[in-house]
Amino acid sequence: MASLGHIWSNSTISTTTKLSLYNSLVLSILLYGAEAWTLTATQERQLDTFDLKCLRRICGFRWYDFISNATVRQRTGQPPVSQKIRQARLRLFGHIARSTPPLEVASLLKEATPDGWRRPRGRPRRRWGDQLRADLSAVGLDTATAWQRAQDRTAWKSTWRGATLPGAGEDE
DSSP states (O other), X not given: OGGGHHHHTOTTSOHHHHHHHIIIXXXXXHTTTGGGXXXXXHHHHHHHHXXXXXXXXXXXXXXXXXXXXXXXXXXXXXXXXXXXXXXXXXXXXXXXXXXXXXXHHHHHXXXXXXXXXXXXXXXXXXXXXXXXXXXXXXXXXXXXXXXXXXXXXXXXXXXXXXOOOTTSSSOX
């Protein structure tokens, strides 16, 4: 973002152009492979903070202007990065569910824990399947319904595109 500072502060470039540059140059690199990430709430908050910092700089808002995050999002029309990551995970799940022949990943998502398996000591790691179940519950779906709905490409597309997830429009 530092090398783009002269573009963000340039008053002759429109905000629309700056936002399209931000989407293509910053977000595309930031979110590369994000559909496979499992994030904690702290990491999601840090990504959203970076996103808002960039958007505030693009719009020319300073910290002392006291402009709310919801106003920044409304003025730029940009959803939070955490919501884009959730949508990418749901989109990937749709591809996995529709794959023919079924991928090994699909069978791993459906299988239960093997008998005799003991979890190692300490806090359990957040797995992609756990993250997916949390994303599905935020959309209001259970896993079985999601597998069925994902078979219909257009229905699934409207599901993940219209996923308004908790905290997406809140003032942060």
